[in-house]
Amino acid sequence: MASLTAKKQKAFRLPGFKLSFGFTIFYVSLLILLPLSMILLHSLQLTWGEFWTIISDPRAVASYKLTIGASLVAALINVVFGTIIAWVLVRYTFPLKSLMDGLVDLPFALPTAVAGIALTALYAPNGWIGQFFDFKIAFTPLGIMIALTFIGLPFVVRTVQPVLESFRIEEEEASASLGANRMQTIRHVIFPTLIPAIMTGFTLAFARALGEYGSVVFIAGNMPMNTEITPLFIMTKLEQYDYVGATAIASVMLIGSFFFLLTMNIIQWLIQRKYTKRVGA
Secondary structure, eight states, X not given: OHHHHHHHHHHTOOTTHHHHHHHHHXXXXXXXXXXXXXXXXXXXXXOHHHHHHHHTOHHHHHHHHHHHHHHHHHHHHHHHHHHHHHHHHHHOOOTTHHHHHHHTTHHHHSOHHHHHHHHHHHHSTTSTTGGGOSSOOTTSHHHHHHHHHHHHHHXXXXXXXXXXHHSOHHHHHHHHHTTOOHHHHIIIIIHHHXXXXXXXHXXXXXXXXXXXXXXXXXXXXXXXXXXXXXXXXXXXXXXXXXXXXXXXXXXXXXXXXXXXXXXXXXXXXXXXXXXXXHHHO
């Protein structure tokens, strides 16, 4: 049996695998691993005490909390409304549907600085939307969350939409013929299929929000200990020629992002494994 499996794996290998694999390793190392390793190498110039003093500075800790908290809330909002938008675009036909479908990708194409200026103009105290509220939206953590929600929405929609398009209507019809109501069909048939795509969309939206700078810097207000995000804090360090301090803060975000992505991949694998066993049973 083992030899048969090995023969099958060998039979399905593409021609030129060694060359292609070698080029892949070289390309990934050159564009991803090498630049990221420079961050860690610069951080190694510090002793552990100096490194800890920089990354545990109250201003740095406040920026971590704001960046991670706002990114998490924005990603969760996008999971809910991005899934609904994807459902509407796939399951319904209505006027200007193609236009709405194209607008979903606008945050991808729009320069982040332009998005930040537009959001600030809308939500400033004298803006078109901000003037109707008794509390400030722009220049507060709420404004940051809105900006991060704006740039993260396409990630959820574009990961959930293809799964919905490939979903077979026959499965819903079979569920209904067995006596399941609409909510039971959604819960036990449709939703389990969407979970991996939703998790992927959440991961991409959250990771994108962690590193966002351009669309946030205008609407944030950039007040230390209040509305200063970590990417802005890193830029402040660079403007002060504190390159070692900037790389120390950047290394914290790099390591945190790595463990977050690793955790999400493990969770996705466990969910997919559980669902596969349930289907097989």
